[in-house]
Amino acid sequence: MALLEIDGASKRFGATTAVDDVSLNVERGAFYALLGPSGCGKTTLLRMIAGFETPDSGRIFIDGIDVTGLPAYARPVNMMFQSYALFPHMDVAGNIAFGLRQERLDRRRIAARVDEMLALVQMSGYARRRPHELSGGQRQRVALARALAKMPKLLLLDAPLAALDRKLRAETRLELTGIQERVGITFLVVTHDQEEALSVASCVAVMDRGRVVQTGAPAEIYERPASRLVADFVGEVNLFEGELTAGFNGLALVVAGFREPVPLPCGTRLPEGAAAALAVRPEKVVLSHAPPAGFAIAATVSSIGYLGGGSIVHLATEQGMALKAYLPGAAASSFGRGAPVWATWPPDEAVVLTQ
Amino acid sequence: MTGMGWTGRLLLIGVPFLWLALFFLLPLLIVVKISLAQSTIGIPPYTPLLVDHDGGRELHATLANFALITNDDLYLRAYLGSLGNAAMATALCLLIGYPVAYAIARSQGVRRHLLLFLVMLPFWTSFLIRVYAWIAILEPNGLLNQCLIALGLTAAPLPLLNNEFSVELGLVYSYLPFMILPLYGSLSVLDPSLIEAAADLGARPLQGFLGVTLPLTLPGIAAGSLLVLIPALGEFVIPDLLGGPDTLMIGKVLWDEFFNNRDWPVAAAVAVVLVAALAVPLLAAQRFLERGHAA
Missing domain, CATH: 3.40.50.300 (P-loop containing nucleotide triphosphate hydrolases)
Structure with a gap:
């Protein structure tokens, strides 16, 4: 009891x-x-x-x-x-x-x-x-x-x-x-x-x-x-609103302004066509100078906030959507302000939200 | 030294000091001087303190007036009568005023302002007129007796006026706001979470009140009690208008000595003793309040 x-x-x-x-x-x-x-x-x-x-x-x-x-x-x-x-x-x-x-x-x-x-x-x-x-x-x-x-x-x-x-x-x-x-x-x-x-x-x-x-x-x-x-309330998060669609392997999320649908975690069971959001924590986001294999979003660095143990990198996509990435240690030092970068994350580390 | 030079500081302390010396200390010294003189027929009706004598000057001071007020027990009874009435009025004001102040402090917004306004409303009318109004209420054919008879609560009018009851009523009525306002002041700054904390720790409402609210409002109680006790001790108008033949209060005795007997030296002696007697509770309270501040 x-x-x-x-x-x-x-x-x-x-x-x-x-x-x-x-x-x-x-x-x-x-x-x-x-x-x-x-x-x-x-x-x-x-x-x-x-x-x-x-x-x-x-x-x-x-x-x-x-x-x-x-x-x-x-x-x-x-x-x-x-x-x-x-x-x-x-x-x-x-x-x-x-x-x-x-x-x-x-x-x-x-x-x-x-x-x-x-x-x-x-x-x-x-x-x-x-x-x-x-x-x-x-x-x-x-x-x-x-x-x-x-x-x-x-x-x-x-x-x-x-x-x-x-x-x-x-x-x-x-x-x-x-x-x-x-x-x-x-x-x-x-x-x-x-x-x-x-x-x-x-x-x-x-x-x-x-x-x-x-x-x-x-x-x-x-x-x-x-x-x-x-x-949104607990910790920092990147939220992508969109519509569910059938992708190559399982469901994907069509987000307005993105060239390709965003892949979703395996085993996502939701009806096609439903509205949903994808939550990605900043520390799950991986940045690279060259386009990686698979899904990635092209963006530019708009500012870098140094936090001591790491840095928070604010990005802007081509469509003007804001994005946050947390890079531990000195990893952010290779990205200058205004530099073009590619942002991606392991699909299984993101969370699909319908509420 | 920052900001202010010596002149500024001297001015800051000097002006109120001068004010007190001029309008408080000097009159008091004049009263003391008169209390040491003898009554005489003339203007002024007392003998001078320094008399020209064979080209020199001689001090003519006497303690006879003080001897008179200690020998004649009328004065002692009047002092004690005043003390009794004033102490009773203070206790009643505290008993009535505390719940009222508490209710005002716990009320919110417009309601609080309205209640405070009502407490201060009597000051808009002359004190004398308000005391006179009580005569109309309390006299044998007055408002209150008529109501009581109409309600069948009493057959004959009750003796409500010109006795101890009416004096006490007048004192409590007149000085109640002076109790409520300082009490309200200390209750309104009391953090309500302290009372909640007491309840949370297992104190029943009465225990919480005795253990937390009451001790934390002691400065308000002390200030309110002094504001009632001191003027009530020297009160003249209320015993004169509402009192009876056996009402013996020192303010009235003083008035009689001054205006009826035209014995200024004895009246002055009565006043000096009264001031000396008032200084005791005043100093004690100040001690207490200062200690409260330090804590």
Whole structure:
């Protein structure tokens, strides 16, 4: 049985539907990410799980118990707020102890748990500091420790890394997964940052306009997007819209402005004549100076963006269609701006999308 | 030193300082001076502090007025009466004002502005006229008694005017906005996610309020309480108009000494003691607020 079970939850605010008939299962011990652009309803969904919003319809079960009507304080769930929401009038230890005090645990046990939590987030020695005396990263750790102190069945994290700078974000990401493995609590992260979702989560649900549009492992979401929207939102992508036609060996895609039909992955089973899109990730695109054997698109280099570990090459086809290719290392250095190139990719590395 | 030279800084500090010295310290010193003089018939109705004597000058100061107000227990009872009434009014204003301020702070948009406007609306009418209006409401044939009799809740008019009740009502009515506004100020900047965090960590609404909302709005409570307590302590108009024969408040005693007895030195002594007594809660509150800022 899943730890968290959402069954057809909907929430409307006036005329807008924030969450539209969402059903979701989060397995025990998972590091689950709800990914979507801002305004997609992921935060509302999180607030419904925490108990700050009541769904208009649908039910929410945690560990098999229907919590839909329970107030926030009675749910076995804790949340790490995006703003951290640390109590400014209490020191670090007071913040972490707040939830434990509500359970009326005795002093010694509270103190022991606070020490344990401080050690877990490597903040021992900061117990007497006030939140305003801490850096952003330290505040984030205290917020995490406070939310974990009660050992909830489910920890909700609202954009946990959004307020940190890039370098700190990478470190914290690693720590977060480490802590999650150590405490064994199920984590549910809400984020609009696809990099954050893909790197920490064991399972990702992509949301758009109040609906879950795809769920799966991060690699599955990235490599096998189910729709144009997911392909476009998660990572960079080249999308070719066209019509399916019978090719030499199997189906191909007729794209307006291309001289020849684009070959499709083997085993594509779709009716001839249907509209479809082909999604090709920039790192799958291979560039060459001379026309390669087989399918290729003629283009010119319009700009090269150096990213450190590699470069993103922006191309323009003869018809003015934009194309992106990611070249690792110094591979892009042989292509100058305005140079004519040929772009191709292994047909099996592309994904056909009909939605 | 950046931006401003010494002259600029001196001017910046000097102007308000001069203002306070001229319009606050100087009058206070004059009052202290009068409180050390003796009452006499003439203009002004008190003896000079320095008297020409054999070509020299002699200081004629007396503490007799202070002795009088400590010996006659009328003054002590008046001080305590004022303190009791003002403290009660402060407590009632806090009790009524907190939920009102909370509701305003939680409301949105036009509604919030409208509610704030309503809180400040009474200031558009003269304070004196509003207190007079209460006489029309509370008197035996007044609005309230007529309503109560019409509803059959009482057979004979209730004694609502010229007693402790009407004074307390007048104080709470008049000073409630001074409690609501600073409370609203500190409640409106309170991050709602803090209250959610308390609930998330298992605090029931009351525990969340006592553990988070209340301590974080203490500066607003302190400011509002002072804004009610201090003017209510020296209040004269309300006990004079709404009070009864046994209403004993220091503001009224002071007025009587000044205008009925024309004993300026005793009146001045009463005022000096009142200012000294007010300085204590004021300094304590300032200490508290400064500490809150540092934290």
